[in-house]
Amino acid sequence: MGTPGTEQVHSRRPGIPGVAEVLHARFTSHAYPLHTHDTWTLLLVDEGAVRYDLDHRPHATSGLVTLLPPHVPHDGRAATPEGFRKRVLYLEPDALPVAATGRAAREPELPDVRLVRAVRELHRALADPAETFEAASRAAGVLAQVGVHLARRPTTDRADAPLARRLRRLLDDHVVDGLALAAAARELGASPAHLVRTFTREVGMPPHAYLTARRVDVARRLLLRGHRPAEVAALAGFCDQSHLSRHFRRVLGTTPGRFAARS
Numbered sequence: 001m002g003t004p005g006t007e008q009v010h011s012r013r014p015g016i017p018g019v020a021e022v023l024h025a026r027f028t029s030h031a032y033p034l035h036t037h038d039t040w041t042l043l044l045v046d047e048g049a050v051r052y053d054l055d056h057r058p059h060a061t062s063g064l065v066t067l068l069p070p071h072v073p074h075d076g077r078a079a080t081p082e083g084f085r086k087r088v089l090y091l092e093p094d095a096l097p098v099a100a101t102g103r104a105a106r107e108p109e110l111p112d113v114r115l116v117r118a119v120r121e122l123h124r125a126l127a128d129p130a131e132t133f134e135a136a137s138r139a140a141g142v143l144a145q146v147g148v149h150l151a152r153r154p155t156t157d158r159a160d161a162p163l164a165r166r167l168r169r170l171l172d173d174h175v176v177d178g179l180a181l182a183a184a185a186r187e188l189g190a191s192p193a194h195l196v197r198t199f200t201r202e203v204g205m206p207p208h209a210y211l212t213a214r215r216v217d218v219a220r221r222l223l224l225r226g227h228r229p230a231e232v233a234a235l236a237g238f239c240d241q242s243h244l245s246r247h248f249r250r251v252l253g254t255t256p257g258r259f260a261a262r263s
Contacts, residue, residue, distance in 0.1 A: 009025045025088070031077040034075050037070060043065070167195055212247055222235055
């Protein structure tokens with residue numbers, strides 16, 4: 001996490017099956033607010049420690065691999081004044097079974113030193129453009145190891161979870177153009193108040209905050225594809241560039257321009 005001039009964020013698309021994005025970052029004081037991704041987040045903290053809340057539960061990680069599931073809100077902050085250095089693999093939504101989302105939300109830490117070594121070797125291969133085949137092979141191996149961990153964990157579902165999932169799918173379908181709460185309520189057959197209460201309770205953040213976080217996700221991908229920040233705002237559903245910059249900085253601890261320049 002970082003302050004102006006101290007944050008370090010480098011991100012790119014590796015072109016490897018199953019891996020949507022690779023991000024390396026060094027943060028000291030920036031605190032991630034609650035946000036979501038539509039990808040799986042495979043996190044390795046190389047230096048320092050991170051505290052975060054996931055699905056209403058507090059966690060901390062340092063030195064082990066952590067798996068955060070898609071669409072489940074989480075935040076993050078340094079556990080010590082020295083900050084932390086992390087490497088992240090954002091895995092495609094279908095890289096792991098959707099049914100394992102609840103399992104990963106309850107137990108995101110994967111206490112497996114062999115997996116730590118495998119993830120480090122994958123990052124090493126991803127850093128060398130000449131090792132595309134090795135990177136793809138190692139990515140497949142990491143996904144297989146993570147899948148074994150997920151298969152060992154039981155899963156449960158809450159009564160209101162289906163309604164929250166239906167609203168989440170609606171929001172995902174209208175990330176850029178937006179969705180009126182009244183229209184969502186009519187389509188789902190529930191009152192707006194009940195929708196907001198259910199979604200907030202089940203997902204961990206209100207619908208409007210979820211939609212904003214999804215737009216930040218869209219923006220970062222557009223920036224990685226080479227779009228200029230000025231055009232990304234409209235393409236991602238933000239009112240203007242200042243609106244994009246405000247939310248992008250709040251979530252990622254850096255500006256869209258800086259993110260694009262270092263990626």
